[in-house]
Amino acid sequence: MNIIAAVDRNWAIGKGGRLLVSIPADKQxxxxxxxxxxxxxxxxxxxxxxxxxxxHKRTNIVLxxxxxxxxxxxxxxxxxxxxxxxxxxxxxxxVFVMGGAEIYREFLPYCDTAHITYIDYxxxxxxxxxxxxxxPEWQMDLESDELTYFNLCYTFRRYVRRQK
Ligand SMILES: NC(=O)c1ccc[n+]([C@@H]2O[C@H](COP(=O)([O-])OP(=O)(O)OC[C@H]3O[C@@H](n4cnc5c(N)ncnc54)[C@H](OP(=O)(O)O)[C@@H]3O)[C@@H](O)[C@H]2O)c1
Numbered sequence: 001m002n003i004i005a006a007v008d009r010n011w012a013i014g015k016g017g018r019l020l021v022s023i024p025a026d027k028q029x030x031x032x033x034x035x036x037x038x039x040x041x042x043x044x045x046x047x048x049x050x051x052x053x054x055x056h057k058r059t060n061i062v063l064x065x066x067x068x069x070x071x072x073x074x075x076x077x078x079x080x081x082x083x084x085x086x087x088x089x090x091x092x093x094x095v096f097v098m099g100g101a102e103i104y105r106e107f108l109p110y111c112d113t114a115h116i117t118y119i120d121y122x123x124x125x126x127x128x129x130x131x132x133x134x135x136p137e138w139q140m141d142l143e144s145d146e147l148t149y150f151n152l153c154y155t156f157r158r159y160v161r162r163q164k
Pocket of ligand 1: 007019048069098103127
């Protein structure tokens with residue numbers, strides 16, 4: 001399975017329930033990579049999307065422990081195991097774990113590829129992704145040329161889990 005995230009220099013991903021920054025080319029790449037695929041997200045991330053609505057043209061799996069929680073157009077799972085069972089017949093390359101921090105943490109052991117938009121800036125943040133640069137089990141195998149959005153510099157990176 002894949003992780004897909006935008007991180008800053010400290011691998012921060014959010015603050016106050018929101019993204020740190022919205023870069024149009026990043027949103028575009030996210031749309032292209034996940035179109036027609038299955039995305040897995042936490043209830044808080046779903047609620048941070050426009051109108052709290054699921055993403056079009058994707059199977060949206062949302063995790064919540066609240067038995068009363070349901071949103072049209074989503075498949076709500078009450079545990080990691082339930083979500084894994086839900087995707088068991090989907091090719092794992094077509095499953096994208098799209099956050100937030102709690103969901104990244106719980107699904108990282110099941111992921112072998114990470115699509116990271118790396119923003120060369122330090123934001124004030126309260127939510128972080130595990131730093132794959134510091135994890136010997138992971139290595140970066142692709143990085144785009146440096147891109148800019150106003151005064152921000154960023155790259156698109158791919159990390160893969162090292163073979164044991
Ligand atoms: N930079 C990026 O790429 C990126 C991407 C996505 C999100 N974000 C940011 O990340 C932040 C949100 O992250 P977060 O960690 O606060 O929230 P989250 O991971 O989106 O959602 C957490 C919620 O998911 C549910 N959940 C988690 N584990 C579960 C389990 N094992 N079984 C059942 N339900 C489970 C719970 O919902 P209930 O409380 O309903 O039980 C929990 O409160 C926001 O700032 C957002 O903007 C950043």
